[in-house]
Amino acid sequence: MAHSDTVDRILDAAEELFADRGFSETSLRMITSKAKVNLAAVNYHFGSKNALIHAVFARFLTPFSATLENAFDELEERCDGKPPTLNQTLWALTESAVRMPQRNEKGISIFMRLLGLAYTQSQGHLRKFLEQEYSEPFSRFMRLLKEATPQLSSVDRYWRIQFMLGATAFTMSSSDALRDILQNKLGVETTVQEIAARLVPFLAAGMQAEDAMLIPPAGSRVSVA
Amino acid sequence: MAHSDTVDRILDAAEELFADRGFSETSLRMITSKAKVNLAAVNYHFGSKNALIHAVFARFLTPFSATLENAFDELEERCDGKPPTLNQTLWALTESAVRMPQRNEKGISIFMRLLGLAYTQSQGHLRKFLEQEYSEPFSRFMRLLKEATPQLSSVDRYWRIQFMLGATAFTMSSSDALRDILQNKLGVETTVQEIAARLVPFLAAGMQAEDAMLIPPAGSRVSVA
């Protein structure tokens, strides 16, 4: 066979370990022993650890980016001419993520956690890779956001997009841990879909908040000893 | 002198390097050479790398937590009896952070970036340390949030707090980079105080959004090939 399943076993193991522990904290030896393949297989099939990281991202980001393009196409077509609303735009993104075909039951949360790590764990090579490979759907999303919030100044919009990104990446990147805590504390089960359903209204409301007040409300002074 | 300035030089260097590169990616040799002290000094004064990480956090978290307690005291006194509003609570937190005496001009953003890393870079020992040492102001903040948002269910509130935390930690943890981007793209200068001033209304609006809709709005279906 052209591609022994070694490649996929490595990708599966790497994906899960990266999501659990981060990139630097995951060694090739952990990956290859989890995948039950020889240590040298990673360098043979991928070339380097960094290239393996790229491959892990590419495996889900490439189909996701295609799905997202379709979702945006359909959305813009349905709105023919008029710019889609903020809610519609956010939902198009969310649904594209949630509806991606999953490799296993943890699929979507691994996906999210990796994206969070990609932003957070400042691996220069990764950021560069993602920007080069997936700039198009990203800027399209930005354009839609801009058209959906014409009332915001560029600066306000810029910062609020960062806030949205942060809330999403952070929550999703630790969604497993957060779900566990919730399960233990309140005895509530939660799916990633439900988290997303809670997140979108939060983001939309924040994005459309009244003008940022640049001065704290009267009487909120804090004494500093 | 009982404490040669070696200790502080190490803490200063470690703080900055951790904030720039994360914990695992910062070696003791980087720290000691930046601090211009001997490699063994870290283990002599702190015992281990993990203990150094704890010390870096304790150095700013301990005074901050005291400042925060004062701010909450004053806030509750001013409101005598009635629970403080969400905005007041968030501002009390924000101002306490912003008004902390700074060691240098980067003070507050290093502070924020480290907090972001603490949550993000899942170092078990760090999370445990922070929970043990600073649980009190944390749970007090949680109680204030609860009283300020009685309309929310526990589950909704839980998730929205995570969203707030994420937006804050993420934004602040990369605030230097984000400020630079903004400077280059739009030619706008920004201070951490201004970022905070934009963040608080965003968070408050998200926190008080209408009930999370658990079903996407009609007509937002996404075709999946």
Next chain:
DNA sequence: GTGCGCTTCAAACGTATGTTTCAAACAGAC
């Protein structure tokens, strides 16, 4: 069978890490 790609394997390489060691330098008390 023989020969030829591709893949696997055990072992080693070079480097970097956190930590330890132990002698030298130092400060302050007597």
Next chain:
DNA sequence: GTCTGTTTGAAACATACGTTTGAAGCGCAC
């Protein structure tokens, strides 16, 4: 000065890492 406890210094230690090597194994055309 001399002694004593603390701090610094250069060097080594053990371990872990990513990567490379070269032989062995494999499937398949001829």
